[in-house]
Amino acid sequence: MKKILIYFTLILFTLLSNAQEKKLYKFNNPYYEIDSLAVYTQYKGDIPLLVSELTKNCTTQLEKSRAIFMWITENIEYDYKAYNKGDGDMGMPEHKAGKEYGKAYAKWEDNYLKNIITKKKAICSGYSWLFKKMCDLSGIQSSVVSGYIKQKKGEIGKTGKLDHAWNVMLIDDKYYHIDATWGAGFCFKNEKGKLESFVKRRNDFYWLIPHDKLLIDHFPEDPEWIRHKPYVNAMEDYKNQPYYEKGIIPYIKIVKPESGIINARVGNVIHFKLKVVNYAGPHLVRIRNNTNRTSVLKPIESYYIDKDSNSVFYMEWKDSVDFKREVKDTTIVFDYMIRDDRIRNIEVGIDGWPTAFYFKVNIQ
Structure with missing residues (x-):
């Protein structure tokens, strides 16, 4: 069960x-x-x-x-x-x-x-x-x-x-x-x-x-x-704030987007900024989305971020071109482009949390 x-x-x-x-x-x-x-x-x-x-x-x-x-x-x-x-x-x-x-x-x-x-x-x-x-x-x-x-x-x-x-x-x-x-x-x-x-x-x-x-x-x-x-x-x-998985709340704060409801058009770039606190790396970060026609979560890109050495280890997928990666101290910054007018949500997975954060998407 x-x-x-x-x-x-x-x-x-x-x-x-x-x-x-x-x-x-x-x-x-x-x-x-x-x-x-x-x-x-x-x-x-x-x-x-x-x-x-x-x-x-x-x-x-x-x-x-x-x-x-x-x-x-x-x-x-x-x-x-x-x-x-x-x-x-x-x-x-x-x-x-x-x-x-x-x-x-x-x-x-x-x-x-x-x-x-x-x-x-x-x-x-x-x-x-x-x-x-x-x-x-x-x-x-x-x-x-x-x-x-x-x-x-x-x-x-x-x-x-x-x-x-x-x-x-x-x-x-x-x-x-x-x-x-x-x-x-x-x-x-x-x-x-x-x-x-x-x-x-x-x-x-x-x-x-x-x-x-x-x-x-x-x-x-x-x-x-x-x-x-x-x-x-x-x-x-x-x-209206984003959904946080309970276990991630003590460790990471969403700085951007400020709202859990993202209003966007196809082609818009969504800026993400996560502040990491009280957590020893590394971090495996995944961005996934689903549409109004399927609940299958599609992996876009994953990468490890080591808090101490600031090193990044990438695992790429074909359509990861939309990503702009940057690591600053204990901050994770990345961009994600809206490419499909059927997208209804964006999920951010970190380490052991398949869905650490969740955002609703309204396509204009």
Whole structure:
């Protein structure tokens, strides 16, 4: 049965997945001691006690949040069966006038979170509410953010689904973004579109996510969390950006084209510029396209780019004449000419990602 990675792509070469199961790497990890304590800390039926034991050796709020993130991603699995059933109702009490809502909420929260820890399973709302509660108990100001996520190539120009939740922390007047759900692992999806298994694969990228990286595939429903520009404008930028394969987001940024929707005529040259960060070469780059008559991806040219030596090793195809190749430091620059009025998309593959980036093409 064909399986497709969703939510969090398995990265074969990732440098950011620092732990699998309880195996931790000390090299270049300033939080090694905190991580080591966190993954072995046992829950003893009391959440405040758990937080106290997790954070007893922490000296800053960032360290405390790191311990909490590590514990949750180590101990809570994604409840794919609940997701398949559409069981997203948290059962939170209604806030009605005349009722003692505070007591009702406290009782609900205690039962809800203890049930998650006991079952060791949750969907995104459970991950985010548990993270918030543990932050609250450790003195960290945090919030749960609900919003849209993109997971498919066909969602360029769209918002994606409104069915995800993550967290924002405020520490020393600075906002930090965390997605414990995607940081815990990934799920497989079968041919019928149902999730059928969860693989625990901790990914540090989802602890303290850079805001510009977050907005590649997350977008908050509440305008409160968009402050760098008007909400409507930020939403349009989010909708129309290129599709990024999840595993490539930490490493490479698309500088050009700026939009995921390319309006062009036959004969137009599309300029590509990719900025490589936090990634050791070499890079195998492939440009492919398909038309409205076939879904066959046609390779145009592939070449390796070694980050350190700046050397390039080419593998040519007959019709690679449209390419203008240039390597500058950690930047990959190339051109691609539109030669067929049937082209509907352009895909850029890099290394182990057959489709690292995806662009829609509208032929004028």
